[in-house]
Amino acid sequence: MFCYGYIRIVVFLPFQSQIFHFFSVFVCLQGSDNELKAEKEGVSDSESKVDSGVPEVPVPPDDTPEVLNKALSGLSSRWKNWWVRGILTLAMISFFFFIIYLGPMVLMMIVLCVQIKCFQEIITIGYSVYHSYDLPWFRTLSWYFLLCVNYFFYGETVTDYFFTLVQREEPLRILSKYHRFISFALYLTGFCMFVLSLVKKHYRLQFYMFGWTHVTLLIVVTQSHLIIHNLFEGMIWFIVPISCVICNDIMAYMFGFFFGRTPLIKSPKGCCKTWEGFIGGFFSTIVFGIMLSYVMAGYRYFVCPVEFNNDSNSFQVDCEPSELFQLQDYFLPSMLESVTGWTTVRLYPFQIHSIALSSFASIVGPFGGFFASGFKRAFKIKDFANTIPGHGGIMDRFDCQYLMATFVNVYIASFIRGPNPTKVIQQLLALRPDQQLYIFNSLKAHLTEKGLLPALEEAAAA
Amino acid sequence: ISLCSRQEADGDDRLGLAGDAEGECDGDSKADTPDYPLSTADTDNTPECLNKALEGLPPRWKNYWIRGVLSLAMISGFFLIIYMGPIALILVVMSVQIKCFQEIITIGYRVYHSYDLPWFRTLSWYFLICVNYFFYGETVADYFGALVQREEPLQFLARYHRFISFALYLAGFCMFVLSLVKKHYRLQFYMFAWTHVTLLIVVTQSHLVIQNLFEGMIWFIVPISIVICNDIMAYLFGFFFGRTPLIKLSPKKTWEGFIGGFFATVVFGFILAYLLSQFQCFVCPVGFNSESNSFTVECEPSDIFVMQEYTLPTVLQNTLRWKTVNLYPFAIHSIFLSSFGSLIGPFGGFFASGFKRAFKIKDFANTIPGHGGIMDRFDCQYLMATFTHVYIASFVRGPNPSKVLQQLLLLQPEQQLGIFHTLQSHLRDKGILPPAAVQAE
Numbered sequence: 001m002f003c004y005g006y007i008r009i010v011v012f013l014p015f016q017s018q019i020f021h022f023f024s025v026f027v028c029l030q031g032s033d034n035e036l037k038a039e040k041e042g043v044s045d046s047e048s049k050v051d052s053g054v055p056e057v058p059v060p061p062d063d064t065p066e067v068l069n070k071a072l073s074g075l076s077s078r079w080k081n082w083w084v085r086g087i088l089t090l091a092m093i094s095f096f097f098f099i100i101y102l103g104p105m106v107l108m109m110i111v112l113c114v115q116i117k118c119f120q121e122i123i124t125i126g127y128s129v130y131h132s133y134d135l136p137w138f139r140t141l142s143w144y145f146l147l148c149v150n151y152f153f154y155g156e157t158v159t160d161y162f163f164t165l166v167q168r169e170e171p172l173r174i175l176s177k178y179h180r181f182i183s184f185a186l187y188l189t190g191f192c193m194f195v196l197s198l199v200k201k202h203y204r205l206q207f208y209m210f211g212w213t214h215v216t217l218l219i220v221v222t223q224s225h226l227i228i229h230n231l232f233e234g235m236i237w238f239i240v241p242i243s244c245v246i247c248n249d250i251m252a253y254m255f256g257f258f259f260g261r262t263p264l265i266k267s268p269k270g271c272c273k274t275w276e277g278f279i280g281g282f283f284s285t286i287v288f289g290i291m292l293s294y295v296m297a298g299y300r301y302f303v304c305p306v307e308f309n310n311d312s313n314s315f316q317v318d319c320e321p322s323e324l325f326q327l328q329d330y331f332l333p334s335m336l337e338s339v340t341g342w343t344t345v346r347l348y349p350f351q352i353h354s355i356a357l358s359s360f361a362s363i364v365g366p367f368g369g370f371f372a373s374g375f376k377r378a379f380k381i382k383d384f385a386n387t388i389p390g391h392g393g394i395m396d397r398f399d400c401q402y403l404m405a406t407f408v409n410v411y412i413a414s415f416i417r418g419p420n421p422t423k424v425i426q427q428l429l430a431l432r433p434d435q436q437l438y439i440f441n442s443l444k445a446h447l448t449e450k451g452l453l454p455a456l457e458e459a460a461a462a
Numbered sequence: 463i464s465l466c467s468r469q470e471a472d473g474d475d476r477l478g479l480a481g482d483a484e485g486e487c488d489g490d491s492k493a494d495t496p497d498y499p500l501s502t503a504d505t506d507n508t509p510e511c512l513n514k515a516l517e518g519l520p521p522r523w524k525n526y527w528i529r530g531v532l533s534l535a536m537i538s539g540f541f542l543i544i545y546m547g548p549i550a551l552i553l554v555v556m557s558v559q560i561k562c563f564q565e566i567i568t569i570g571y572r573v574y575h576s577y578d579l580p581w582f583r584t585l586s587w588y589f590l591i592c593v594n595y596f597f598y599g600e601t602v603a604d605y606f607g608a609l610v611q612r613e614e615p616l617q618f619l620a621r622y623h624r625f626i627s628f629a630l631y632l633a634g635f636c637m638f639v640l641s642l643v644k645k646h647y648r649l650q651f652y653m654f655a656w657t658h659v660t661l662l663i664v665v666t667q668s669h670l671v672i673q674n675l676f677e678g679m680i681w682f683i684v685p686i687s688i689v690i691c692n693d694i695m696a697y698l699f700g701f702f703f704g705r706t707p708l709i710k711l712s713p714k715k716t717w718e719g720f721i722g723g724f725f726a727t728v729v730f731g732f733i734l735a736y737l738l739s740q741f742q743c744f745v746c747p748v749g750f751n752s753e754s755n756s757f758t759v760e761c762e763p764s765d766i767f768v769m770q771e772y773t774l775p776t777v778l779q780n781t782l783r784w785k786t787v788n789l790y791p792f793a794i795h796s797i798f799l800s801s802f803g804s805l806i807g808p809f810g811g812f813f814a815s816g817f818k819r820a821f822k823i824k825d826f827a828n829t830i831p832g833h834g835g836i837m838d839r840f841d842c843q844y845l846m847a848t849f850t851h852v853y854i855a856s857f858v859r860g861p862n863p864s865k866v867l868q869q870l871l872l873l874q875p876e877q878q879l880g881i882f883h884t885l886q887s888h889l890r891d892k893g894i895l896p897p898a899a900v901q902a903e
């Protein structure tokens with residue numbers, strides 16, 4: 001996952017010996033010595049290289065599209081693999097830009113699809129590991145639980161952000177009022193079905209798969225919803241973190257390739273991650289994050305919270321940019337003043353925040369990748385699946401992103417915004433009249449204390 | 463393939479539990495069929511005094527007597543802690559939670575022979591502390607708003623609570639990743655998942671129990687009593703009238719017990735609800751009195767605890783010759799709670815039975831003589847606690863006013879002003895506030 005085999009063929013050619021080093025570095029990041037041997041032979045399926053005795057996930061050999069195969073038929077299989085990886089990387093990045101252009105609705109759909117695919121990949125691994133593909137009901141139950149949890153989360157999101165729309169339509173209003181109860185009832189049904197489906201010879205397997213499903217739901221589904229919450233704050237909160245993680249991957253790899261010497265972690269799974277790559281990646285990601293934030297903070301399209309316009313029944317991103325996205329003057333510390341000759345510098349406050357986000361992506365983000373590598377080694381699989389030729393499954397690409405999404409969400413909630421005012425009004429209107437009166441008086445006292453109110457009271461009374 | 467994949471009685475799980483081919487299998491002759499001395503028959507920790515008193519009886523009756531005596535002891539303990547008040551209840555809930563967590567994790571260790579995994583015990587307890595910190599912090603911030611605002615360090619902790627909890631959890635996650643050891647990857651991932659699922663089940667639901675408690679002790683007492691009553695009644699009905707087995711998982715359960723327990727529990731719940739609704743100390747939300755720094759349970763009882771007249775449907779009118787009946791609305795709610803406790807609650811018990819059969823253990827632990835571990839007693843309660851919480855949130859109360867106020871105070875001043883005016887016009891429309899006249903400041 002750390003290897004975005006980027007187009008550096010130009011560099012490879014004069015350094016024949018380095019190609020092998022490069023190649024082994026690349027492979028090292030993915031797995032064990034067995035896998036290295038197999039990779040040298042250009043075989044991408046996992047049968048020949050796992051230890052005996054443990055079933056592996058049968059990854060289908062080669063599903064590179066025919067067109068690519070023809071174009072690269074001349075090259076040797078190793079280089080072909082490089083080109084495939086490189087082209088697919090470019091394709092994925094272009095696709096990323098394209099869907100940003102298409103807007104929030106499409107982004108939400110894509111996030112939902114990615115989530116479903118990741119869930120399916122992990123569950124399939126579970127089936128293969130436990131040979132539980134034929135367990136009664138189990139596939140149905142796993143997908144049913146996925147539906148339930150998604151229903152719960154999407155319901156909460158929809159209620160929050162589409163409040164007016166929901167109030168208008170009668171069936172939606174009932175669904176929203178009793179949303180938790182309905183979700184709980186749906187989940188309970190699944191739970192009871194699970195208990196009723198327990199079959200005498202398969203108890204342990206069924207409990208394992210139940211646990212596996214729930215942990216997967218916890219990891220995959222909750223975090224995809226955090227991504228969507230971030231998205232609603234403003235597309236910049238979606239784009240910048242994901243870009244930081246991608247940049248960190250690529251930069252750490254580059255630095256490791258060119259300057260790598262000191263291994264990072266003693267255990268073999270991190271054998272080819274180096275301190276030079278780590279630190280180089282850290283600094284370059286911070287610089288990249290600052291530049292990207294500077295570019296993006298200028299556009300309303302990225303900066304404004306996504307809102308639903310009741311009249312036109314569509315999403316709009318139009319607003320007055322908040323303070324975070326307005327240029328401010330910052331005084332440089334005297335050290336930097338003497339170096340650069342500027343007294344003040346104009347920055348968006350968001351860029352300061354982006355430093356925190358980049359630091360997290362560089363320092364803690366890789367642990368998500370180590371976790372996924374450990375998981376793959378534990379279950380002796382090379383990739384989660386074979387969806388993307390040369391890169392493995394969707395989960396392989398997204399394993400670092402999950403920690404990042406949660407961090408951004410917690411960061412926003414703690415440091416950026418307070419509670420959502422619409423939501424607070426909603427809750428206020430749901431209270432009993434005497435409670436509303438109590439809050440009204442408390443609020444009045446508070447605002448009067450702050451001096452915000454008396455002037456307005458006189459104006460209103462006039 | 464390798465030594466590990468022996469066929470066990472279940473015929474499944476071809477990996478073998480200690481399934482790493484990397485060398486875990488050698489010393490594990492009982493990897494697949496753990497027959498640890500986890501059954502109460504082997505280790506008898508009945509207190510000496512009970513043993514002496516029951517010396518004369520044959521062992522079967524002795525077992526019954528022990529179970530009976532312990533049941534009475536537990537029920538008395540229940541009443542005692544109710545008497546002691548909310549703080550004692552919270553502490554007891556927390557102790558039960560910690561004990562249940564420890565029981566399940568110990569089973570995991572034994573099943574996977576992972577007792578010597580580096581760091582793992584530390585990490586499991588660390589995650590338990592993190593999740594508890596997160597939940598208790600949210601609860602404290604909600605209910606003790608005034609206290610929190612007063613103390614400076616508490617205010618800081620409350621404001622950045624989510625961030626601090628997340629940072630603590632991340633530290634644990636990173637420690638886990640760093641602790642992965644070459645030969646034990648799979649075991650470590652299993653234990654990681656086991657810990658998380660246990661946390662999900664045990665800790666979240668104990669916090670729902672505490673939140674129910676804060677709504678009013680009646681929301682804590684009635685559901686728990688319903689589940690206990692259902693257990694006992696289903697057992698008695700099954701004992702006297704039982705004939706048709708209910709489910710293969712638990713061969714001792716019968717349809718007669720199930721249905722008899724259902725009706726008996728509904729009646730019991732109804733009567734209990736009627737009795738308890740009259741007392742303020744059970745009915746009022748637990749509030750924290752900032753001045754006296756203690757909990758108070760005094761309030762104006764809400765609508766559902768005020769007697770109301772219900773007109774009986776004509777069918778019942780003819781039978782009973784009453785036109786109307788005075789009931790607490792809460793008694794109607796208790797019917798729903800009892801139904802859930804009798805119909806769906808047992809699924810929690812079946813789940814735990816299935817779990818015990820899957821891992822071939824007789825009881826979760828041996829804490830309570832004759833009954834097994836704490837988890838054995840509480841397995842049905844968990845679904846009930848979640849249901850009660852969801853029920854309250856959906857049908858009984860709206861949002862918590864102090865929480866809404868807290869959120870209001872966190873907003874930006876312009877937003878606060880906007881909300882103030884919206885609320886003002888809303889209240890004026892409803893006639894609660896006098897229309898835009900001079901208001902006494």
